[in-house]
Amino acid sequence: MSSVVTSLLVIVFVLFSLLTTASLLIWLERRLLALWQDRYGPNRVGPFGLGQVLADMIKIFFKEDWTPPFADRPVFVIAPTFIVITALMSFAVVPFSPSILVSDIDIGVLFFLAMSSLGVYSVALAGWASNNKYALLGALRASAQMLAYEVFMGLSLMGVVAITGSFSMQAIVKAQENIWFIVLQPIGFVIFMIAGIAETHRIPFDLPEAESELVAGFHSEYSGMKFGMFFVGEYIGITLISALLVTLFMGGWHGPFLPPVLWFFIKVFFFICGFILLRASLPRMRYDQLMAFGWKLMLPLSLLNLMATGAVILWSS
Amino acid sequence: MISDATYTVMFYGLSATVILLALLAVNARQLLRAALGLMGMLALSAGLYVMLRAEFLAGVQILVYVGGIVVLIVFAIMLTRSSELLEDHPAKLTRILGATFSIMFMLIACYALGTTKFTESESTQAVRDEVRDIGLALLDRGANGYLLPFEAISLLLLVAVIGGTVVARKTPPKHQPFTTGGDLRGETVAHPPLVQDDEHVVESKS
Numbered sequence: 001m002s003s004v005v006t007s008l009l010v011i012v013f014v015l016f017s018l019l020t021t022a023s024l025l026i027w028l029e030r031r032l033l034a035l036w037q038d039r040y041g042p043n044r045v046g047p048f049g050l051g052q053v054l055a056d057m058i059k060i061f062f063k064e065d066w067t068p069p070f071a072d073r074p075v076f077v078i079a080p081t082f083i084v085i086t087a088l089m090s091f092a093v094v095p096f097s098p099s100i101l102v103s104d105i106d107i108g109v110l111f112f113l114a115m116s117s118l119g120v121y122s123v124a125l126a127g128w129a130s131n132n133k134y135a136l137l138g139a140l141r142a143s144a145q146m147l148a149y150e151v152f153m154g155l156s157l158m159g160v161v162a163i164t165g166s167f168s169m170q171a172i173v174k175a176q177e178n179i180w181f182i183v184l185q186p187i188g189f190v191i192f193m194i195a196g197i198a199e200t201h202r203i204p205f206d207l208p209e210a211e212s213e214l215v216a217g218f219h220s221e222y223s224g225m226k227f228g229m230f231f232v233g234e235y236i237g238i239t240l241i242s243a244l245l246v247t248l249f250m251g252g253w254h255g256p257f258l259p260p261v262l263w264f265f266i267k268v269f270f271f272i273c274g275f276i277l278l279r280a281s282l283p284r285m286r287y288d289q290l291m292a293f294g295w296k297l298m299l300p301l302s303l304l305n306l307m308a309t310g311a312v313i314l315w316s317s
Numbered sequence: 318m319i320s321d322a323t324y325t326v327m328f329y330g331l332s333a334t335v336i337l338l339a340l341l342a343v344n345a346r347q348l349l350r351a352a353l354g355l356m357g358m359l360a361l362s363a364g365l366y367v368m369l370r371a372e373f374l375a376g377v378q379i380l381v382y383v384g385g386i387v388v389l390i391v392f393a394i395m396l397t398r399s400s401e402l403l404e405d406h407p408a409k410l411t412r413i414l415g416a417t418f419s420i421m422f423m424l425i426a427c428y429a430l431g432t433t434k435f436t437e438s439e440s441t442q443a444v445r446d447e448v449r450d451i452g453l454a455l456l457d458r459g460a461n462g463y464l465l466p467f468e469a470i471s472l473l474l475l476v477a478v479i480g481g482t483v484v485a486r487k488t489p490p491k492h493q494p495f496t497t498g499g500d501l502r503g504e505t506v507a508h509p510p511l512v513q514d515d516e517h518v519v520e521s522k523s
Contacts, residue, residue, distance in 0.1 A: 075349065075350070113380055121356070124395065143391070143392050143395070144392070
């Protein structure tokens with residue numbers, strides 16, 4: 001019985017911290033972008049503008065939730081749920097500390113990859129159901145981009161899996177007690193990070209929603225809380241990629257002096273700020289550049305990395 | 318940990334939903350909804366695999382079928398014109414043939430299911446290290462190994478990849494030295510006037 005209560009508590013803790021982080025991240029991103037671009041950002045509501053989070057939430061809940069008459073209604077409604085559900089599900093396998101994790105299944109990494117491969121449905125269905133050419137173009141771009149980058153996202157993680165000898169996230173963190181995998185797998189780390197940004201379609205890979213050419217891409221027709229779900233989904237996605245970078249390459253909850261959970265959150269926060277800095281400083285790529293970069297550089301690199309890792313493991317054993 | 322009754326309820330719930338979604342996939346008038354039904358059906362079958370304690374298989378099922386193949390189907394549907402896909406009225410002959418074959422298939426399936434003896438598996442402990450077992454079996458050269466099919470499939474996939482690239486690749490026609498084709502290295506080539514472009518399309522079809 002107590003195990004049920006503990007796991008329920010952990011689930012509530014994870015969900016609560018994720019959903020609050022997602023809304024706080026919107027504020028953090030706007031403030032940091034403003035700082036790096038030498039302007040003010042939201043600083044009026046409450047201390048440091050923190051009340052802006054609450055104001056935005058109230059606004060988005062009370063906005064008219066409009067479904068365009070030309071849209072395919074059922075598909076239009078379920079599309080935004082995919083991105084949030086799959087991102088939240090992926091957190092089930094992320095170990096926050098030695099004891100705080102929802103489930104330590106044997107196929108943790110595979111589970112994450114499976115869930116992230118479902119995220120593409122959200123974008124594709126939203127664009128199709130909107131029955132709008134900009135949305136459809138955005139969805140087409142997004143599907144092609146996510147399919148392409150998913151391939152070597154998985155491949156880049158296989159080096160880590162091969163070194164650990166397990167798909168379990170907890171085992172991967174434990175294997176990094178002496179040396180973090182960023183040292184052993186620097187190429188895998190870089191490739192996973194790039195693929196992660198492309199999967200969450202953030203700048204420089206935000207072609208699906210490029211506002212200067214596609215209005216807002218796949219979510220042009222969305223408003224109210226349905227749009228809010230895309231927005232929250234994107235921020236949970238950023239948190240997820242950061243959490244996985246920490247778990248798989250940066251030693252997870254390992255660290256001196258401070259408690260493990262705190263170390264985990266500090267590292268995740270560092271990567272989230274890194275993603276925001278990327279957005280503040282990089283321009284958007286062109287579509288053919290994006291595809292050529294993915295298929296002609298990233299994929300061969302990740303294959304080479306995997307082969308080299310395998311060779312070293314064979315040679316040393 | 319979970320009682321047998323819960324398992325039974327879960328099994329029948331999952332199975333019923335899988336059957337409903339499969340019916341949706343077959344009966345939906347809109348191609349995209351059919352694809353959605355297929356996607357849900359495949360995803361929930363992964364749930365059945367989890368109940369059989371074949372977690373690796375469940376993960377691969379979602380990764381390959383739901384996250385790969387059905388996404389490609391959806392992608393193909395998006396590239397076609399949706400108005401043409403809204404309704405289709407198959408010809409009478411097609412319907413009769415379809416019904417005959419479905420009934421025949423159902424009879425065969427019922428016969429096969431009726432004559433198979435299902436035995437309860439001895440223990441649930443045996444599947445503990447399934448990822449390792451699958452990996453070893455795939456690369457085993459012995460009588461029970463799958464090395465040959467594994468290599469044959471990799472060769473087939475390689476052929477498919479090369480074939481796809483060749484089909485998708487634009488080759489400039491021989492008699493026209495300056496055309497839109499030949500943009501093979503991802504470099505931007507100055508586009509000739511639109512008229513010439515049209516000619517190229519027509520001639521390559523003939």
